[in-house]
Amino acid sequence: MRTVLLLAASLSLIGTLAANAQTSSTQPAQAPAATPETAPAAPETAPKIQRFNVVDVSELPQDTQKQVEQVMAQSNDDSLKQLRSTIDATPEAKAALDAKGATSEQVVATAMGTDGTLTLITKKKS
Numbered sequence: 001m002r003t004v005l006l007l008a009a010s011l012s013l014i015g016t017l018a019a020n021a022q023t024s025s026t027q028p029a030q031a032p033a034a035t036p037e038t039a040p041a042a043p044e045t046a047p048k049i050q051r052f053n054v055v056d057v058s059e060l061p062q063d064t065q066k067q068v069e070q071v072m073a074q075s076n077d078d079s080l081k082q083l084r085s086t087i088d089a090t091p092e093a094k095a096a097l098d099a100k101g102a103t104s105e106q107v108v109a110t111a112m113g114t115d116g117t118l119t120l121i122t123k124k125k126s
Contacts, residue, residue, distance in 0.1 A: 048116055049092075049112075049116060049117075049118045050115065050116030050117060051092075051116065051117050051118075052092055052093050052095075052096035052117070052118050052119075052120060053096065053117050053118070053119040053120070054096050054097055054099070054100040054102055054119070054120045054122060055119055055120075055121055055122070056100075056102075056121075056122050056123065056124065057108065057121055057122065057123045058123075058124075060121070068108060068109050068121055068123075071108070071109045072108050072109065072123075075108075075109075080107075080108075083107065083110070084104040084105060084107055085104075087104040087107060087120065088104050093118075093120065096120065097120065097122075100122075102120075102122045106122035106123060106124060106125070107120050107121065107122055108121055108122065108123045109121040
């Protein structure tokens with residue numbers, strides 16, 4: 001079973017989403033070579049998103065629904081707005097939502113699978 005990511009942790013996926021959405025071909029400036037004494041620790045890289053999946057929270061097992069409810073309780077409006085904005089700017093994510101008849105406004109959490117599937121968890125307005 002996928003682990004539901006806390007929204008704050010999900011926001012780290014925004015960089016990956018944004019990178020996937022970019023079509024710029026510019027090369028980043030190269031940093032000067034670091035010596036072993038000054039070399040930073042290797043950064044954790046975000047997993048590469050291979051595909052998107054959209055699931056409504058009501059379709060999840062009860063235990064997972066509880067995890068999503070906890071994520072929703074801990075999230076703030078700014079982080080949700082940022083996540084939803086990034087989803088809207090990512091054609092593949094937007095298309096996956098459209099195919100399910102959902103919008104980014106319904107996304108309440110995300111989960112990243114080990115196979116590269118980013119699941120967008122939605123909740124219908126009550």
